[in-house]
Amino acid sequence: MKNSSPSLWKATLAIVWKDLTAELRSRELLTSMLVFALLVILIFNFALELDARARANITAGVLWVTFTFAGTLGLNRSMAVEKDRGCLDGLLLAPVDRAAIYLGKALSNWVFLLIVAGIVLPVYSLLYNTNLFQPGLILVILLASEGYIAVGTLLASMAVQARTRDILLPILLFPVVIPVLVAAVKASSGFLEGLGWVDVSTWVNLLIVYDVIFTAVSFMVFDFVVEE
């Protein structure tokens, strides 16, 4: 019996299934991301004693700082789980296109970040007395988090090889994601201030272009990054 290698999507889905099942059991990654994210917005709430107008102005910034830091925590943890028990070797030994490993890990990381965002938004809305459930903002969160995770997963798989991985990832990641963060904050602010599509479309388009370019590049270079 000789087996045939699974397709890219079957291998990707197997990795996503594995990550979600393991996380449902341990809740290590989601708990740490969530607790961290909630603490950040709580600290901002107490540290910045602002009136209603000022609060509205800083919402987008606080949200994206929260998502960025919590996301870094999740990215580090997600790859550390693979590295510490040698499981990354287990994945690399499988006869699958290595892009499937990248896609699987990136999709899982994206799901985790979106779950955190889904919990942070109502808590933030309550604490800051503002309504964040706007379709425009949700679109921005989807696009910006995709770009952030696409680059973050690639860089996390590089950083995890180093002993200083916990500090190395933010140092590598933050400069590269500046465009996505700037666009995300501008587009989020625009939607929260009630601006029209015309006023924010530049930032949304930038997010789309960033997502396409960086996802494609990360997809293509992952094999070289994990090669010894």
Next chain:
Amino acid sequence: MSMIEVRGLVKRFGVKPVLLGLNLQVEKGEFVALLGPNGAGKTTFLRILASLSRPTLGEVRVAGFHLPHQAAAVRQRLGVVEHLPLLYGDLSAEENLRFYGRLYGLRSLEGRMGEVLDLIGLSHRRKDLVRTFSRGMQQRLAIGRAILHNPDVLLLDEPHTGLDQDACQMLDATLARVAGEGWTIVMTSHDLARAADLATRFDVLSRGRILSSARKQDLPQDGLLAFYRMALESQTGGGR
């Protein structure tokens, strides 16, 4: 038929040479113990055979396929056990095997999982999370993971590391059962006694070269230690 053919293998990390023109040929069904001191290059060599690392120079063929050019074909025919189990603690034994089975595109996965769990003696713990397993049980499951897809070649990198005496014996019994199924096996080890029990051939690797090779039937009883020492002394010119 040669399952592993290595000619003039050189591996350098930067300017540091680890393997210096290594040659090795392993026939189908052989159980080769690769012996050698720390830093000899055993793990580096196994990682190259496993397609996890690229050779700097030389020719490497596994199951007839060239490395690194036909790495995917090699991976389909290769099982690897390292001293880390390569298993997910938050998945059950069965879920770990199912996950790896999907990555190898196994057709009759559930049936094969049952066979493997029986072979490694873990059928009764199939639903338990791997993090609740002892180190020895994890290592047996690691062997199950490695043979799940019926590979032609099994590579074992110091599989006894970190195991207590009882766990080592259980692992040996599992390895003996696996070897009895006719797989070609290459195992690195520091433990000469265990290697003597399990392997059918012994190769001594030191400073990046195979120094000497002997079949079990060609060595006198309890002669492995003397063979090993003689091989190492031949490299240092016998003088110390």
